[in-house]
Amino acid sequence: MSFTRRFAIATGVAAGMAASLMGSTALAQDNVRIALVAKSLGNGFFEAAARGAEEAAEEVGNAEIIYTGPTSTTAEGQIEVINSLIAQRVDAIAISANDPDAVVPALQKAMQRGITVISWDSGVAPEGREMHLAPSSDELIGQTIIKLAADQLPDGGKVAVLSATSTSTNQNTWIEEMKSVMDQYPDIELVATVYGDDLADKSYRETQGLLQTYPDLDAIIAPTSVGIVAAAQAVQDAGKVGEVNVTGLGLPSEMAGAVESGASKSFAIWNPVDLGYSTAMLAYNLATDQAEAEPGAEISMGRMGTATLDDTNTAAMSEPFTYDSSNIDEFKDIF
Amino acid sequence: MIGQALKSREAILAGALILLIIVVESRFSGFAAPGNLAGVFNDTSILIMLALGQTLVILTRCIDLSLASNLALTGMVTAMINSAMPGVPVVALIAIAVALGLLMGAFNGILVWKLDIPPIVVTLGTLTIYRGIIFVVSGGAWVNSHEMSEAYKAIPRFEILSLPVLSWIAIAVIAAFAVGVNRTALGRAFYAVGGNPSAAVYTGINVGKTRFWAFVIAGGLAGLCGYLWVSRYAVAYTDVAGGFELDVVAACVIGGISIAGGLGTVTGAVLGALFLGTIKNALPVVGISPFWQLAISGAAIIIAVAFNARSEHGKGRIILKKAEAHS
Numbered sequence: 001m002s003f004t005r006r007f008a009i010a011t012g013v014a015a016g017m018a019a020s021l022m023g024s025t026a027l028a029q030d031n032v033r034i035a036l037v038a039k040s041l042g043n044g045f046f047e048a049a050a051r052g053a054e055e056a057a058e059e060v061g062n063a064e065i066i067y068t069g070p071t072s073t074t075a076e077g078q079i080e081v082i083n084s085l086i087a088q089r090v091d092a093i094a095i096s097a098n099d100p101d102a103v104v105p106a107l108q109k110a111m112q113r114g115i116t117v118i119s120w121d122s123g124v125a126p127e128g129r130e131m132h133l134a135p136s137s138d139e140l141i142g143q144t145i146i147k148l149a150a151d152q153l154p155d156g157g158k159v160a161v162l163s164a165t166s167t168s169t170n171q172n173t174w175i176e177e178m179k180s181v182m183d184q185y186p187d188i189e190l191v192a193t194v195y196g197d198d199l200a201d202k203s204y205r206e207t208q209g210l211l212q213t214y215p216d217l218d219a220i221i222a223p224t225s226v227g228i229v230a231a232a233q234a235v236q237d238a239g240k241v242g243e244v245n246v247t248g249l250g251l252p253s254e255m256a257g258a259v260e261s262g263a264s265k266s267f268a269i270w271n272p273v274d275l276g277y278s279t280a281m282l283a284y285n286l287a288t289d290q291a292e293a294e295p296g297a298e299i300s301m302g303r304m305g306t307a308t309l310d311d312t313n314t315a316a317m318s319e320p321f322t323y324d325s326s327n328i329d330e331f332k333d334i335f
Numbered sequence: 336m337i338g339q340a341l342k343s344r345e346a347i348l349a350g351a352l353i354l355l356i357i358v359v360e361s362r363f364s365g366f367a368a369p370g371n372l373a374g375v376f377n378d379t380s381i382l383i384m385l386a387l388g389q390t391l392v393i394l395t396r397c398i399d400l401s402l403a404s405n406l407a408l409t410g411m412v413t414a415m416i417n418s419a420m421p422g423v424p425v426v427a428l429i430a431i432a433v434a435l436g437l438l439m440g441a442f443n444g445i446l447v448w449k450l451d452i453p454p455i456v457v458t459l460g461t462l463t464i465y466r467g468i469i470f471v472v473s474g475g476a477w478v479n480s481h482e483m484s485e486a487y488k489a490i491p492r493f494e495i496l497s498l499p500v501l502s503w504i505a506i507a508v509i510a511a512f513a514v515g516v517n518r519t520a521l522g523r524a525f526y527a528v529g530g531n532p533s534a535a536v537y538t539g540i541n542v543g544k545t546r547f548w549a550f551v552i553a554g555g556l557a558g559l560c561g562y563l564w565v566s567r568y569a570v571a572y573t574d575v576a577g578g579f580e581l582d583v584v585a586a587c588v589i590g591g592i593s594i595a596g597g598l599g600t601v602t603g604a605v606l607g608a609l610f611l612g613t614i615k616n617a618l619p620v621v622g623i624s625p626f627w628q629l630a631i632s633g634a635a636i637i638i639a640v641a642f643n644a645r646s647e648h649g650k651g652r653i654i655l656k657k658a659e660a661h662s
Contacts, residue, residue, distance in 0.1 A: 166625055193623045199569040199577060205378065209619020212371075213363070228573070233480065233569045237492065257480030257569065332481070 034283045035085045036276065037068030037078060037095040039122065044253075044335040045272045046096070049121070052276030054095075054285065059302060063284050066090060073142040075102035082106040086113055087228060095129075095190075096121035104128030116287040126312050130286060131172045133279055133307060135270035137316035138170070140176020141249070143224070144268050146185065146321045148247040149219040152265050156187020157218030160210050164198040164224040164230050166281040174223050191217070196227045203230035213237050224247035232258035252323050252331035259328045269320035272335060278317050279305045286315040339606050344591040347642060348606045352613065359617040366620065373498060379612025380505035381406075381560045381567075385579075386554030386586040387512050387601065393587055394525040395448060395546045396532070396596030397454035401555045404465035407440045409561030411469050411607035414487075414571035421484040428487070432562040433555050439465060439555015446545035455547075464578065469573050480569035501563055508556065512601045517638035525549060528597030579635040586611045589639040610639065 016320045038046035050067040057063040068085070070077025075098045083106060085093055093110055097103050097119055107117045107128040118129060122134040136144075147157045159180075163171045175193065182190060191214050196203025203226060210217060211234070220235070222228035228250040236258070237243050246264045258264040278301040285291040291299040293313050298306045307315035323331060360367040385402050393397045410430045416423055439461070446457045475622065480488065491501035516522035527535040528545045535542055565571045590607020592599030614635055618628045 193625075198574075199571055200572075200575065201564075202580075205615060206569055206619045208374075208378075208616070212365070213620050213622070226574075229479070229570050230568060254479045254570070260481060266424055330530060 011098060024200070031062055031092045032092065032284055032287050033064045033066060033088075034092045034094060034280055034287065035066040035068060036089045036280065037081055037085075037093060038067070039096050039098050040073040040077075041069045041071055044333070048272035048334045049096075049279070050278030052273035052278075053280035055273070055324060056277045056280035056302060059286055060281075063280070065280060067148045070098075073098050075099035076261060078103050079106045082110060086110050086115065089113075092116040092118070092287040094118050094120055094279045094283045097124045097126065098122070100125045101128075116283060118279070118283055118293070125312070129313075131282070131307075131309055131313040131315065133275070133282060133301075134314055134316045135275055136318065136320050138173045139177050140316060140319040141174045142179075143181050144322075145174065145221050145248055146181060146188070146224050147177045148266055148322065149221050149245065150185045152245050152247075153218055154187060156185075156189075158189050158191045158214055158216060159219040159221055160191050160214065160217060161193040162203060162206060162210070162220055162222040162224075162227045163193060163195050164227060166195045168224075168228065171223060178221075187199075193260075196222075196224070196230060198224055198226040200230045201224060203227045204234045207231040207234035208238065211235070211240060211244065217244055218275065219245045219247060222246065224248070225250045225254060228264070229254050232261070232263040236261050236263045249320065251335060252328055253333070253335060254334040256306050256328050259323070259325055266322050267325035268320035270317070274304055274321065275317060277302065278307070282307060337442045344369075344642075345602045345606060347615060348590065348603065348610065348639070351639070351642075352606060352610050354615070355610065355613055359613070359621055361618045362622070363617075364472040366617065373502070374618045375613055376505075376609070377499050377502045377552040378616055379609055380501050381564055382394070382582060382586055382612055383505050383605055383608040384556050384560055385583045386604045387508060388556035389583045389587050390512075390590075390592050390599055390601070390604040391516070391525050391549040392454070392553050392597060393544075393584075393592050393594060394529045394596060395542075395549045397549065398458065398584065398594075399437070399440075399443060399544055399550060399553050400458040400580045400584075401443060401461040401465055402553060402583055404462045404469075405436055405554055405557040406564055407573075407575040407577075408439070408465045408469050408472075409435045409558040409574055410565035411473055411478070411561075411571045411573075413562045414565050415473065417487045418478050418482040419483055423491055424591065425484075426485050429559065429562050432558045434558070436558015436561065437551055437555040438561050440551040440557070441547070443554065444550035447550065448543035450545075462609040463654065466573075467607040469575075473571075473573060475573060478565075483566075485570060488566050488569050489582060491563050501567065504563070506557075509601065509605055516601055521548060522544070526597055529598075531597070584609060585636050589636055607639075610635070 009107055036050055053065045057065045064153060068081055070081055078098055084107060093115055100123055104125055107124060111117050113237050117294060118127045119133050120133040121135060161175055163175060194206040194210060198208045207220065207230065211218060220231050222231050228246060228248045232246040235241060235246055239293050241262045246258065248266050248270055250267045251269060255264060255267055281302045285299055286293055291297060293309060295309055297309045297315060300306050304318060342568060356367050364406060365371060389399060412435060413428045414430050417428060443457055443461055446452050447454050491499060493500045524540050524545045527540055528542050532542050550561050564576060586608040587604055590603035590605055614632050
């Protein structure tokens with residue numbers, strides 16, 4: 001990890017030195033320099049994204065990744081970083097914004113200088129970027145969470161949803177999307193939706209309630225990181241590991257214990273490595289004019305397929321990445 | 336004597352609790368089974384202990400809103416020590432938790448005692464301060480179950496006579512309170528200070544110091560509960576027990592601890608916490624729409640308080656009549 005980060009910084013420093021020493025020599029012109037701007041440095045999620053971007057750079061051959069970002073998650077810090085990137089005359093800036101509006105003026109300045117600007121993970125307002133790459137779409141998340149439960153239940157069964165608050169917009173959208181594809185799984189019955197309010201104790205109690213009310217429950221889907229951890233703990237404490245599978249959306253570092261105990265067979269979240277890779281690919285294709293960001297455009301993301309832009313030039317990368325006992329150890333220390 | 340006991344607040348509350356359990360049982364068979372009720376008691380243990388601590392504070396005409404933040408901070412600190420140094424024995428961690436809780440309670444107490452700041456202001460401030468310190472020490476990161484040692488997670492779950500240690504700790508605390516509040520000078524001083532502070536001063540009781548001790552004891556309990564909470568749910572994050580301080584106050588109010596101070600019993604606080612805990616455990620299983628649940632628990636609190644207010648009122652009149660009759 002720290003080696004990777006040091007490597008990324010070293011690459012960035014070397015690139016900066018090369019540019020200042022040689023000015024606009026052939027080497028600097030040959031390489032497409034893509035700046036990957038994180039919300040803050042020292043966050044495992046972004047370190048992993050940077051590794052993915054490096055992978056993309058190696059694949060295309062003539063690209064160079066400058067992984068950078070402020071030390072704390074502030075918009076001010078990102079503006080400083082953007083200004084210094086403009087001064088370095090990078091070819092593309094890909095940013096995960098701390099604030100969708102505050103960074104717009106700085107990014108507009110970059111675009112006026114001919115720099116390709118895209119946002120990823122956390123978006124920038126449309127006027128401040130050419131396109132935005134969202135990690136996933138509501139539709140894909142809804143499809144994924146029911147598939148995770150169904151994959152473990154070849155003969156069908158009863159599932160329940162443990163959500164956050166009853167008013168949470170993204171939770172409700174995901175649950176609606178999930179219900180809209182339930183007819184693909186005729187043997188799976190959704191018996192209840194309960195709300196744990198993203199509080200560990202309430203989620204735990206709601207899970208206990210589900211286990212009591214539906215003694216033959218087969219799976220609990222919790223599309224919230226607090227809920228999924230609490231549900232897994234409650235299932236474990238009730239001695240129902242193996243009978244009730246807890247799945248949904250969670251972070252590998254938080255779910256490692258549940259996967260180890262068997263309370264959760266698998267769960268999903270977007271893969272930061274893939275996200276960094278796709279972002280670098282898109283930035284490269286836009287910066288080299290191999291593609292243009294406009295509604296309806298289809299832009300290649302290398303091994304991740306193509307991104308299709310909607311009316312606001314936003315694209316979704318892929319369905320969330322699934323984690324289980326085979327890969328949890330690899331990711332639990334990353335994010 | 337027996338008639339009086341039956342009319343008491345505690346008897347009414349106990350009756351309401353039994354009625355509640357019967358109603359839930361009629362809708363969800365198996366709720367009143369001994370095993371399930373033991374589970375409800377275990378789940379309510381932390382609320383009971385905090386409500387007892389809060390009872391002392393309220394008896395002295397104060398209020399402590401920082402208990403949940405205190406709990407969350409001590410929980411986070413013990414979890415971080417455990418994950419960084421798994422070799423530290425859990426007994427030492429519990430001692431650290433209690434000590435840290437006592438310290439935070441003492442900080443509240445000093446501000447109330449020496450600077451004479453209203454307790455609601457002091458603890459509203461420390462509520463945010465203690466919660467803020469969690470962000471500082473943890474950097475916003477979680478401590479997850481796989482980072483905690485097995486021993487750390489096992490203690491509250493370990494069963495003695497088929498009851499988890501968490502329940503036994505709560506029973507021990509209830510017993511200690513029953514003796515301490517009714518049979519020690521300090522215990523009686525809490526009532527005296529809340530009942531009539533001026534009179535308490537004339538009997539030689541230091542009002543500020545008594546309040547200080549109430550805050551310290553409540554803080555120590557919150558510290559102990561901090562370890563128990565984090566170990567039970569096997570996760571420590573910045574928002575642990577968010578909003579729980581209001582549950583604790585609600586449990587006291589339901590239990591008939593008078594917010595005006597000087598009135599209330601250990602039994603009342605325990606029953607109040609159990610009543611709230613039973614509702615919390617019953618709502619998920621009786622199949623009431625989650626949209627109604629908040630409103631229902633709120634209504635239960637108001638009804639309980641209305642009952643208390645009525646019984647308090649009646650009692651006052653009876654005393655006057657007796658006094659009239661004697662004269």
